[in-house]
Amino acid sequence: MTTxxxxxxxxxxxxxxxxxxxxxxxxxxxxxxxxxxxxxxxVVVDQGKDPSFYYQNYAMPLARLTLxxxxxxxxxxxxxxxxxxxxxxxxxxxxFKRVIPARLPPLRxxxxxxxxxxATVTVRGEEEAVRNRVESFFHARGWEIRxxxxxxxxxxxxxxxxxxxxxxxxAHIGFVIIAAGTSIYWAKGFSGTTTVISGQTITIPETNAVxxxxxxxxxxxxxxxxxxxxxQPIDYVSRVTYAGRxxxxxxxxxxxxxxxxxxxxxxxxxxxxxxxxxVVTKDGRPIAGGxxxxxxxxxxxxxxxxxxxIQYSQFVGTIDRRTGGQGADPRPNxxxxxxxxxxxxxxxxxxxxxxxxxxxxxxxxxxGAAKYTLYSGMQYRYDPGIPLVGIGAFxxxxxxxxxxxxxxxxxxxxLTGSERAxxxxxxxxxxxxxxxxxxxxxxxxxxxxxxxxxPKPTSAGSPALRPI
Amino acid sequence: xxxxxxxxxxxxxxxAMAAYITGTLVFIWYFLARSPLMRKIGIAxxxxxxxxxxxxxxxxxxxxxxxxxxxxxxxxxxFSLFGVIVFIAFAFKYDLWFIGxxxxxxxxxxxxxxxTWNEGTMPAVPALQSYWIKVHVPLVIASYASFMVAFVxxxxxxxxFWFEERLGRGTNVRASVAGSGxxxxxxxxxxxxxFVADAATAGKMRVTGVGSDTPNITAAAARGDALGIWxxxxxxxxxxxxxxxxxxxxxxxxxxxxxxxxxWWAKEAWGAYWQWDPKxxxxxxxxxxxxxxxxxxxxxxxxxxxxxxxxxIAFATIVFCYLGVNIFISGLHSYKM
Numbered sequence: 001m002t003t004x005x006x007x008x009x010x011x012x013x014x015x016x017x018x019x020x021x022x023x024x025x026x027x028x029x030x031x032x033x034x035x036x037x038x039x040x041x042x043v044v045v046d047q048g049k050d051p052s053f054y055y056q057n058y059a060m061p062l063a064r065l066t067l068x069x070x071x072x073x074x075x076x077x078x079x080x081x082x083x084x085x086x087x088x089x090x091x092x093x094x095x096f097k098r099v100i101p102a103r104l105p106p107l108r109x110x111x112x113x114x115x116x117x118x119a120t121v122t123v124r125g126e127e128e129a130v131r132n133r134v135e136s137f138f139h140a141r142g143w144e145i146r147x148x149x150x151x152x153x154x155x156x157x158x159x160x161x162x163x164x165x166x167x168x169x170x171a172h173i174g175f176v177i178i179a180a181g182t183s184i185y186w187a188k189g190f191s192g193t194t195t196v197i198s199g200q201t202i203t204i205p206e207t208n209a210v211x212x213x214x215x216x217x218x219x220x221x222x223x224x225x226x227x228x229x230x231x232q233p234i235d236y237v238s239r240v241t242y243a244g245r246x247x248x249x250x251x252x253x254x255x256x257x258x259x260x261x262x263x264x265x266x267x268x269x270x271x272x273x274x275x276x277x278x279v280v281t282k283d284g285r286p287i288a289g290g291x292x293x294x295x296x297x298x299x300x301x302x303x304x305x306x307x308x309x310i311q312y313s314q315f316v317g318t319i320d321r322r323t324g325g326q327g328a329d330p331r332p333n334x335x336x337x338x339x340x341x342x343x344x345x346x347x348x349x350x351x352x353x354x355x356x357x358x359x360x361x362x363x364x365x366x367x368g369a370a371k372y373t374l375y376s377g378m379q380y381r382y383d384p385g386i387p388l389v390g391i392g393a394f395x396x397x398x399x400x401x402x403x404x405x406x407x408x409x410x411x412x413x414x415l416t417g418s419e420r421a422x423x424x425x426x427x428x429x430x431x432x433x434x435x436x437x438x439x440x441x442x443x444x445x446x447x448x449x450x451x452x453x454x455p456k457p458t459s460a461g462s463p464a465l466r467p468i
Numbered sequence: 469x470x471x472x473x474x475x476x477x478x479x480x481x482x483x484a485m486a487a488y489i490t491g492t493l494v495f496i497w498y499f500l501a502r503s504p505l506m507r508k509i510g511i512a513x514x515x516x517x518x519x520x521x522x523x524x525x526x527x528x529x530x531x532x533x534x535x536x537x538x539x540x541x542x543x544x545x546x547f548s549l550f551g552v553i554v555f556i557a558f559a560f561k562y563d564l565w566f567i568g569x570x571x572x573x574x575x576x577x578x579x580x581x582x583x584t585w586n587e588g589t590m591p592a593v594p595a596l597q598s599y600w601i602k603v604h605v606p607l608v609i610a611s612y613a614s615f616m617v618a619f620v621x622x623x624x625x626x627x628x629f630w631f632e633e634r635l636g637r638g639t640n641v642r643a644s645v646a647g648s649g650x651x652x653x654x655x656x657x658x659x660x661x662x663f664v665a666d667a668a669t670a671g672k673m674r675v676t677g678v679g680s681d682t683p684n685i686t687a688a689a690a691r692g693d694a695l696g697i698w699x700x701x702x703x704x705x706x707x708x709x710x711x712x713x714x715x716x717x718x719x720x721x722x723x724x725x726x727x728x729x730x731x732w733w734a735k736e737a738w739g740a741y742w743q744w745d746p747k748x749x750x751x752x753x754x755x756x757x758x759x760x761x762x763x764x765x766x767x768x769x770x771x772x773x774x775x776x777x778x779x780x781i782a783f784a785t786i787v788f789c790y791l792g793v794n795i796f797i798s799g800l801h802s803y804k805m
Contacts (some may be wrong), residue, residue: 036785435706
């Protein structure tokens with residue numbers, strides 16, 4: 001006989017404790033609670049903003065806390081990914097430790113009157129005939145009958161919706177499939193954004209697909225509401241000529257809700273804007289080193305020969321000529337651009353320039369905003385995990401429905417008595433406790449009791465029962 | 469806009485609102501006095517309100533040509549309508565009319581609040597111009613409505629439980645530990661006092677149920693205490709617990725399908741099925757809390773009061789997800805100006 005090494009005992013104990021902890025439903029629920037709390041923080045705290053945003057919009061201690069604990073990017077934090085990992089681990093352990101073993105419970109004798117849902121019906125007849133009647137009664141109502149002799153006594157067991165005991169297993173499998181589908185995207189998928197100015201051609205780096213934006217169109221309608229006129233976007237559409245892997249050029253429209261699929265990668269209409277041609281002159285003559293292409297909002301360029309930079313901050317569709325500021329109508333009726341000047345990193349001024357005019361930058365320099373060209377912003381995404389996520393969602397839903405709407409139950413039936421008077425003891429257990437089955441059990445017993453009564457010549461009906 | 473259609477829309481709106489408000493008052497009367505007549509009137513008013521509101525949504529669609537779910541006005545209207553429909557369906561099947569005051573009251577409040585968001589006819593923004601709006605929004609709103617009904621039932625559970633504990637005060641048993649001088653106060657409580665219900669049925673049949681779960685209320689009723697008699701007339705705690713479970717068992721799959729269809733729609737509209745938008749994550753939060761409810765309900769020791777509290781908290785997350793996020797937090801589903 002060999003003595004097990006202390007290390008192996010320790011490992012066994014540790015494994016046993018680990019399994020018992022992770023198979024515990026209350027532990028799983030606690031993990032759900034932490035997941036919920038982290039998710040709530042993510043909803044309340046703005047996500048993915050620049051640190052300056054938090055300092056400007058939050059109280060200083062909250063801003064510091066947010067940034068120090070990385071609450072600004074909580075969904076991609078180690079804590080968030082870790083808790084989902086723990087939930088998946090708990091789900092796996094629970095599945096193998098609790099859900100799969102809990103298939104069909106063994107056929108065993110019980111003390112009928114110790115089970116809260118129990119009934120006794122006295123019937124008459126030969127023992128074999130009574131047994132047959134009991135079995136055929138439950139069998140006719142969809143119960144699966146099994147018989148077993150235990151301790152010299154014959155027991156009848158009736159089961160219903162046994163297969164539905166696997167509902168939780170199905171739901172867990174669905175959850176795992178969704179997680180697998182999501183992981184496939186992380187491993188093999190990609191996504192990105194791009195912009196293309198009308199009349200220009202771009203190549204998507206990941207796919208080498210080529211897009212030429214023939215024209216971008218939009219529709220914004222003024223709508224009169226109870227609060228006044230609002231300008232409601234109605235449509236955005238990019239007319240493109242594209243070529244995929246086969247090199248064949250095709251024409252297509254890309255709209256919101258109508259993405260374009262090219263070789264398995266989807267291209268979405270996500271945004272649009274106004275690219276503007278800027279001209280920098282010195283003493284009335286264009287200078288070299290100024291912007292050589294139309295700029296999009298947010299882009300900047302240096303003023304040659306100085307430490308200053310100019311950023312194209314915002315396009316203004318309609319300048320309010322009364323105030324000289326931005327009008328409510330975003331459509332380019334009387335357009336202008338807002339520019340910001342920077343000395344190094346420091347902002348030194350902002351100005352609104354009507355298109356077709358220029359402003360004095362000092363020392364003989366002038367900046368002019370010439371014309372605008374519409375550009376389209378597109379998002380693209382390749383996600384090979386989507387079919388799996390879809391299947392997982394369907395499986396999860398099926399598992400939930402099986403678990404919620406079907407009630408696996410077992411009836412234990414025991415015959416006691418002698419000669420021609422038999423007490424049929426019936427007890428019921430379910431996977432969801434007793435209360436949920438009480439009414440159905442009572443109906444079943446009533447039906448059985450009625451089926452055992454000889455037909456009466458009068459229309460007196462079944463014996464009156466006081467409600468429980 | 470066609471003035472006849474507008475008049476029809478406004479008339480139906482007023483009928484629905486009047487039916488819900490009156491129905492709430494009638495069901496309060498029924499709840500307090502258990503008058504069968506009030507119950508019948510309440511049922512009629514609930515049905516009239518639901519039919520009028522359904523017709524109003526149809527009339528609005530006909531009048532504007534826009535599916536009436538593109539703004540908070542439309543979705544809150546649908547929420548109150550679905551709440552009343554879920555209530556009527558469960559009440560017919562499980563005799564739940566006693567919660568009518570709560571459901572119709574919330575329906576009236578949400579419908580009234582909805583009208584404050586009625587800005588007139590607005591065409592849908594590009595992201596909402598999709599057939600998914602006809603699938604995703606009704607599913608999600610139906611789940612919210614189910615959870616609202618479950619919230620009313622679990623609140624009633626907690627109310628009855630509170631009275632049970634209150635009536636139980638003073639019935640503690642004093643026990644002394646011999647020789648130690650220590651006296652203990654042990655509360656008398658019997659949650660599962662099984663009793664024989666039909667022993668008198670000609671000796672043929674005997675059914676034992678799970679029995680009374682509010683012995684203090686039963687005792688108070690037996691003493692002739694008016695409050696006890698009134699409370700004893702409410703369904704058992706076990707029944708309220710099961711009703712909550714059954715209603716949530718309808719709401720949770722609806723919410724699951726709602727999240728799935730929303731993800732599918734997001735993939736078509738924005739390029740990713742999950743973008744961690746505040747609305748998406750708030751819906752996930754609600755799903756998590758209801759999943760907690762379902763897991764806890766599998767444990768005997770957690771059924772009853774603990775899961776009733778979980779149901780109440782879970783509905784708070786629904787209100788946060790539905791109104792809090794839409795109104796106060798900027799995101800893709802935002803109504804924040």
